[in-house]
Amino acid sequence: MSFLDQITEPTLLLNEQIARTNLHRMAEKAKRQNVKLRPHFKTHQSWQVGEWFKEAGISAITVSSVKMAQYFARHGWQDITIAFPLNRRQLPQIAELAQQITLNLTVTSADDVAFLREHLSTPVNIWIKADTGYGRTGIKTEDTAVLDAVLQELAQTKQHTFLGFLAHAGHSYKARNHKSIAAIHQDTLTKMRGLKERYVGTWPQLQLSIGDTPSCSIMEDFSGMDEIRPGNFVFYDLMQNLISSCRLEDIAVAMACPVVALHPDRNEVILYGGSVHFSKDALPQADGGVIFGLVVPLTENGWEAPLPATTLISLSQEHGIVRTTPELFSQFKIGGLVGVLPVHSCLTADVAKSYLTLNGERLEHLSGVVV
Amino acid sequence: MSFLDQITEPTLLLNEQIARTNLHRMAEKAKRQNVKLRPHFKTHQSWQVGEWFKEAGISAITVSSVKMAQYFARHGWQDITIAFPLNRRQLPQIAELAQQITLNLTVTSADDVAFLREHLSTPVNIWIKADTGYGRTGIKTEDTAVLDAVLQELAQTKQHTFLGFLAHAGHSYKARNHKSIAAIHQDTLTKMRGLKERYVGTWPQLQLSIGDTPSCSIMEDFSGMDEIRPGNFVFYDLMQNLISSCRLEDIAVAMACPVVALHPDRNEVILYGGSVHFSKDALPQADGGVIFGLVVPLTENGWEAPLPATTLISLSQEHGIVRTTPELFSQFKIGGLVGVLPVHSCLTADVAKSYLTLNGERLEHLSGVVV
Incomplete structure (x- = not known):
C-alpha cells in the first residue's frame, strides 16, 4: 500500500x-x-x-x-x-x-x-x-x-x-x-x-x-x-526559489490535495485545499499577478517536477483553484490527489499541524500538539 | 482579576x-x-x-x-x-x-x-x-x-x-x-x-x-x-466592514497581542502577533496598499473603537508591526496588551485554535481539538 x-x-x-x-x-x-x-x-x-x-x-x-x-x-x-x-x-x-x-x-x-x-x-x-x-x-x-x-x-x-x-x-x-x-x-x-x-x-x-x-x-x-x-x-519553498536561494528540487514539502471538481470549460481544477491548509502567502508573478503554489504530480516515491503552466491561482477557506492547460487538464481526476509546492513552507507547516513522510509515518508539528 | x-x-x-x-x-x-x-x-x-x-x-x-x-x-x-x-x-x-x-x-x-x-x-x-x-x-x-x-x-x-x-x-x-x-x-x-x-x-x-x-x-x-x-x-471582520456588511462595532472578535518593542523614531510598535496568529488576508486601502488589522485599546469590558491612523502594516511569522501617530505613540507600553480587529475572522479563528471570552472562559475551536 x-x-x-x-x-x-x-x-x-x-x-x-x-x-x-x-x-x-x-x-x-x-x-x-x-x-x-x-x-x-x-x-x-x-x-x-x-x-x-x-x-x-x-x-x-x-x-x-x-x-x-x-x-x-x-x-x-x-x-x-x-x-x-x-x-x-x-x-x-x-x-x-x-x-x-x-x-x-x-x-x-x-x-x-x-x-x-x-x-x-x-x-x-x-x-x-x-x-x-x-x-x-x-x-x-x-x-x-x-x-x-x-x-x-x-x-x-x-x-x-x-x-x-x-x-x-x-x-x-x-x-x-x-x-x-x-x-x-x-x-x-x-x-x-x-x-x-x-x-x-x-x-x-x-x-x-x-x-x-x-x-x-x-x-x-x-x-x-x-x-x-x-x-x-x-x-525551502517557492518564495526561496524566487529569491534564488534554492532550486525547485530542493523543496522538501508538498501539500497533497484531493481533487473534488473539474471545470473543463476554463481548464480549472478544484482542490480540497484552501487558506486554512496553505495559509495565504502569495508568490508575485512576472505579469503582476500572484499565485499560491505550483502543482506537482504525486507518485509512490514522492513528487515529480511542477507541471508547466499549472498554478494554484486562488484560495478560499477550504477550496483551492488550479488553472492548467487544455493539454494537461485530462491528468486531473475527481477523487485523485495532486501535490502543491507551497509559497511559504513555515506558514504552511504551521497550519498543516503535522507531516506525512513518504514512508507513511506521521511527524509532529508543535501547532498540532495540545499542551 | x-x-x-x-x-x-x-x-x-x-x-x-x-x-x-x-x-x-x-x-x-x-x-x-x-x-x-x-x-x-x-x-x-x-x-x-x-x-x-x-x-x-x-x-x-x-x-x-x-x-x-x-x-x-x-x-x-x-x-x-x-x-x-x-x-x-x-x-x-x-x-x-x-x-x-x-x-x-x-x-x-x-x-x-x-x-x-x-x-x-x-x-x-x-x-x-x-x-x-x-x-x-x-x-x-x-x-x-x-x-x-x-x-x-x-x-x-x-x-x-x-x-x-x-x-x-x-x-x-x-x-x-x-x-x-x-x-x-x-x-x-x-x-x-x-x-x-x-x-x-x-x-x-x-x-x-x-x-x-x-x-x-x-x-x-x-x-x-x-x-x-x-x-x-x-x-464579522474588517473585510465585511469594507464590503459594507457590518459596522466596526459589530465585530465580535479581537486579537489581544503583547507589545514587545517600540520604535519611536518611526512611530512603530512591535507586537507578539504574526501571520501564524492572524493568517495572512490583507485589507486593501484607498492608497493602493494593504493593512492586516486595526488597533483597538483593550479594557476590562472588551475593547474600544479603533485608534485613528493606527494600523497593523506588516506581519511576519510571529511579529506584527503597528504604525501609529506621534500623538498616540505614548499609549503603547512594552509589556502591555493591544487588541487588533482582524481582516478575516474565519481564518484568524482557525489559526487561533480557541477563544477567550470577556469572562475569562476558554471556548473551543475545532482546529485546536486533537481527534
Missing part, C-alpha cells in the same frame, strides 16, 4: 531525504566556513525533524517563541536562543526555562535589560537585537548612543551574561538574484563587524550572530561571524 | 454579547422573511458558540468539511449540510455520518451522483451546487444541458433524495457598497428562481439555498429562497 492511499484530506508530505540533504549542505558549509550553525526551528517545529539535526551534530538551536523553547526543551535541547523580542508577559515561563536549559534571550532596549536584572534572578544569556537594514525591529547599528545605553545596563547586570549582537537581514527576502543577496549580505557583515570593533575592547567575548536563509544558502563568506541561524532551508 | 491578566500570548478575544446580537439579528431577519436560517459554522467552528445558535432556535447547520460535520454531529447537531464539493476520498467517513444524522451533500457533476448511487447505500440528501456568477465551482445556472444530465442521474438514484440547488454568491465579497451587493443579490435570486421554474414540474419539492454574509446582512428580499446559509456574520 502506498502512503498516498491513506490520504483523504489536505496533508503535508515531507520528503525526508531532501530535508536531510538540505540540512547536511548547510551543516557542511558552516563547518567549512568555521561558523557555528544554530538552526532556526520555527520552520519545522517538529521534535522528530529536530532529531535529524542532532544526528548531524547540531546541539544549539533558535526558536521564535517561548512556547517553541518549552517544546524543544521537553525534547532534550539544552541550548536555545529565543530570537524574538523579550515578551515580558511570559516572565514566569522564561524563569522556569532558565532553570532547565541554557537560555539565550533577545533584547531590543536598555529597559529590557533593566527588566531582566530586576525580575529574573536565574541567569540567562542576552543578545542585543541589531537592525542591519531590515527595519522590522532591533536597534539600528548606527544608533550608537542607544547601543551604548543598552551596554551600560548590561554592565550593571551581574546575574546575566551579554553574548553579543544578533541580526536578521530579512530584507534579503526582497532579493531576486545572487547579486542583490550578496550586496545585502556584505552590508550586514560590515555593520556587524563595526559593532564588534566598537565594543570588543570592553566586551572581549562579544559574539556576532546572523542568519537569513537566502544569505546563508547563497553566500560563502561569513568572516567575523560566530554563528548563523537559518531556518527555512530545511524545507 | 481581569481576563486581560491571564493573557501572555496572542489570544483571540470573543465578545459573546456582540456575537449573540449578530446572531439574533440574522435569526430575526430570517423569521421576518420566512426563510430558514441554516448558518455556516466554518467561521466559529466551536461547539460552545454552536450552543448560542441552538438557544436561538437553530437546528440545522452548514459546514465546509467532513471533519466539521463529524465534530458538530458529536456535539448533537442532527441536520448538517456539507457545502463543499463531494470529496470521494472520505466516503467511509461520509457513510458513517449518514447513519448518524440527516446528512446533506453537495455535488458538482452527474458523475458525483453516479458515484453516490454506486458507493453509498445509506440515504443522504443531495444539493446540486449552482454557480450564479462567482466562478469558483458549481454548475453555471445557464448550463442547462449539464444540469439536465445531473438531474437524470438523480432520477435514477433511488436511495438518495434530491433537495435542490445551492449557491454561494461569493462575488459579493468584491462589492464595496449596498448598491453593488444588491445588484449581485438580485441576479442570484433571478438565476435561482429560473432553475426552480425549469425543474419544479419534475421535482415539486425542489428547494433553493443561498447564503453569502454580505447579501444576507444587507438585503431584505429573499423571495423564492427556502434557506440562507451565512456564516461570517456571527463575528
